[in-house]
Amino acid sequence: MVPKNRNNVPTPVDFTLISKALVIISGKWRLTIILLIGEDTFRFRQFREQLPSMSEKMLAGELKALVALDVLTRTVYAEVPPRVEYSLTKKGRLALPILRQLQQVGHLFN
């Protein structure tokens, strides 16, 4: 229940926090990437296999963005052929339970 003041003005919603949250999950793919990786570690190729309908460009761009947002970590192994692994950062893991609940919202509106 949202508390109201005596003038019946709704409790202020923090638009800043909303927009920050929307940045994390915005677009067609970010939330999917986050939920897909979960507690695991993924290579570029594994994402491609799991999300075949997502283009390489989109995948590369979204991964880069999520790294910049400190949602994902990117680990490069000095091997030949190169190996790059992605996993959630601490912040990402903290957000995971909430983001998983969004699937319940999807279920609600079936």
Place this chain on the structure above:
Amino acid sequence: MVPKNRNNVPTPVDFTLISKALVIISGKWRLTIILLIGEDTFRFRQFREQLPSMSEKMLAGELKALVALDVLTRTVYAEVPPRVEYSLTKKGRLALPILRQLQQVGHLFN
């Protein structure tokens, strides 16, 4: 924690549910509208006052979409001048706690 099978394949993420959830909160305004209205009842004009940076067209369009999605109810009063009131549907109210938590996600990535 996500359970895995013995082949280390991650538990399937339900892409259908994700996309349905994303429809509900997609765009720059839907989540904001939902959180703003909360348990209250809003008139068109009140939205405009609370969200002055949102154009009328966007507001009208998003309200209509949210009504079609069964997130909002629209009640028209046969008065002159016309009065139209919006509030969350039962489903909308059920989703509200989860959607509110998204602000915590925004807070995490400050």
Place this chain on the structure above:
DNA sequence: CAGCATCCCGGAGGATACTG
């Protein structure tokens, strides 16, 4: 008061080919 109609632009998102 509470919208809809019309026009427009920028950027999200896609297809394909190439590279360290």
Place this chain on the structure above:
DNA sequence: CAGTATCCTCCGGGATGCTG
């Protein structure tokens, strides 16, 4: 293997004006 580079399409979102 893990990405860039380039090009292109489409539509979200804004501005403005009109209407029941």
